[in-house]
Amino acid sequence: MDITHLAKLARLALTPEEIQSYQGQLGSILQYVDTLQELDTEQVPELQHAIEVTNVFRLDVPEGCEMDVRERSLKNFSNRSEDLLKVQAVFDGRTE
Numbered sequence: 496m497d498i499t500h501l502a503k504l505a506r507l508a509l510t511p512e513e514i515q516s517y518q519g520q521l522g523s524i525l526q527y528v529d530t531l532q533e534l535d536t537e538q539v540p541e542l543q544h545a546i547e548v549t550n551v552f553r554l555d556v557p558e559g560c561e562m563d564v565r566e567r568s569l570k571n572f573s574n575r576s577e578d579l580l581k582v583q584a585v586f587d588g589r590t591e
Contacts, residue, residue, distance in 0.1 A: 498514045498517045498518050498521065499514060501521075502514070
């Protein structure tokens with residue numbers, strides 16, 4: 496593996512000592528990958544994540560606020576339609 500070429504692609508300035516060190520480290524990593532390639536994984540189910548992932552978001556449940564806070568918020572918002580607040584679109588290609 497040409498560490499100098501990889502360093503150039505990554506725009507890294509490496510010293511000769513670093514090049515030599517990384518050459519050995521990368522060689523070791525690639526040798527380990529070769530060892531893993533030899534394993535039979537035909538009966539191993541595919542994973543989307545290495546660990547179990549759970550949703551950490553809360554439910555989208557409306558919460559009330561005091562009436563004066565609500566009224567002041569509506570009153571001070573410049574672009575509204577009755578009780579609805581109009582905001583700039585956040586999705587690409589949308590201007591509504």
